[in-house]
Amino acid sequence: MSGIYLHIPFCRQACHYCDFHFSTSMGLKEQTVQAIARELELRQEYLQGQPVHTIYFGGGTPSLLNQQELQLLLATIKKLYIVSEDTEITLEANPDDLTPAKLQELRAAGMNRLSIGLQSFHEPHLRLMNRAHSATESLQCVKDAQAAGFDSITVDLIYGIPATDHHIWQQDLETLFALRVPHVSCYALTIEPDTALGRWSKKGKFKPAEDDFTAQQFEILLAQMAKHGYIQYEISNFCLPGHESRHNSNYWRGVHYLGVGPSAHSFNGRSRQHNVAHNKKYVDAVMQGHIPFELEELTMADQVNDYLLTSLRTIWGCDLRKINHDYGYNLRVSHAGYLQQLQDKGLASIAEEVLYLTDKGKLLADQITLDLLIE
Known part of the structure; x- marks a missing residue:
């Protein structure tokens, strides 16, 4: 898909x-x-x-x-x-x-x-x-x-x-x-x-x-x-x-996609590509058979952070088991204290190892995500 x-x-x-x-x-x-x-x-x-x-x-x-x-x-x-x-x-x-x-x-x-x-x-x-x-x-x-x-x-x-x-x-x-x-x-x-x-x-x-x-x-x-x-x-x-x-x-949900046109982004799970944000440069290059883009190879930390940034915004939440299984990173261990604080303050809940933001937490979604990002 x-x-x-x-x-x-x-x-x-x-x-x-x-x-x-x-x-x-x-x-x-x-x-x-x-x-x-x-x-x-x-x-x-x-x-x-x-x-x-x-x-x-x-x-x-x-x-x-x-x-x-x-x-x-x-x-x-x-x-x-x-x-x-x-x-x-x-x-x-x-x-x-x-x-x-x-x-x-x-x-x-x-x-x-x-x-x-x-x-x-x-x-x-x-x-x-x-x-x-x-x-x-x-x-x-x-x-x-x-x-x-x-x-x-x-x-x-x-x-x-x-x-x-x-x-x-x-x-x-x-x-x-x-x-x-x-x-x-x-x-x-x-x-x-x-x-x-x-x-x-x-x-x-x-x-x-x-x-x-x-x-x-x-x-x-x-x-x-x-x-x-x-x-x-x-x-x-x-x-x-x-x-x-x-x-x-x-x-x-991290599904792969192809982005075409000036400034469009593409994602295949391992890397991102960013087309040049300039119409004439884009047209001239593509019509000569060359795609003017920058390539960003994604490290394990990048992939975890991408998943955190997207999943926490959704009704489906952030599956902590997926992070552990797919990337070998245990957020439950690395951020145990912070995850507990989120729950104690009514900003998040964890059910069946899936982390969800509450309505109150959604108001602070950007900051919460930044606090969970890994290096």
């Missing part, structure tokens, strides 16, 4: 919080698509014949691709790789792209799952983030996608946006639940240095929300998701029963 991720590095405009690799110039779009198709050929052996169960178009804004470009990439994958009949094929989309005509194009191209970057239903928050769509489009695009026959839809929301109280966040959640989408990803607004919000914050032009405010919104999120029947199967991801993202779940 494996997955393929395609990074489409183009956006109409730069969101004020985003530090992913993308370009707002479309001059190289057609050439980049051709180069991604070529990289799929050059990397054909990377997955070693493992069947592909998930294909994910991320970015950037993959909904900027037209039907022919999407069909070219999917046809290339199906020609070169063993693709399961029930493969989950996800495309990230912005609401302003999802017209009824575009939705029909996406279905015709082979997409069976949409990941829609709503971020908010509140107009001033969308403007603060410099999103290209309106609050009306946030709502309408989901209804249009459902009408077009997309049963598998996930939407993104951002919390922790500065406000006088939690009223806007609660309204966003109420609007979301009325849509009854089967999957939701919710992320705290993170201020990265090399973004507009990061620069404004440094100059004192923007004041991020206090940590306590953001934590309170996370607690509201947990309570409301549970009330409406959603399962929190990963810290930021919620779904109705049976609607987990297969692609992202595989990331968290």
Whole structure:
């Protein structure tokens, strides 16, 4: 079992919080698509014949691709790789792209799952983030996608946006639940240095929300998701029963995947590869038959730490026996005192040798994981 991720590095405009690799110039779009198709050929052996169960178009804004470009990439994958009949094929989309005509194009191209970057239903928050769509489009695009026959839809929301109280966040959640989408990803607004919000914050032009405010919104999120029947199967991801993202779940479970496109990452259990985050350098190199990437060989400690970083975020928890069996490392012995402290403070529990974070512990997940990492 494996997955393929395609990074489409183009956006109409730069969101004020985003530090992913993308370009707002479309001059190289057609050439980049051709180069991604070529990289799929050059990397054909990377997955070693493992069947592909998930294909994910991320970015950037993959909904900027037209039907022919999407069909070219999917046809290339199906020609070169063993693709399961029930493969989950996800495309990230912005609401302003999802017209009824575009939705029909996406279905015709082979997409069976949409990941829609709503971020908010509140107009001033969308403007603060410099999103290209309106609050009306946030709502309408989901209804249009459902009408077009997309049963598998996930939407993104951002919390922790500065406000006088939690009223806007609660309204966003109420609007979301009325849509009854089967999957939701919710992320705290993170201020990265090399973004507009990061620069404004440094100059004192923007004041991020206090940590306590953001934590309170996370607690509201947990309570409301549970009330409406959603399962929190990963810290930021919620779904109705049976609607987990297969692609992202595989990331968290350590399944191998091939990443193609500028800045894309690949993982085969023993190493990671990172493609160059520069569109022209990527296109020029790949069209000459060379893939411009950096290789990171994973030590035993790297592999243990990767497993800790991903598994602790999930409903499935961190299997301490797996770490001992697969890597010869006994976390129960090396971190005995700390594991007991986590349990005593109500931050974690251990059942049948699996370590789980409690709701209280999830608020401190990053710090807990850092404390458990090995050298």
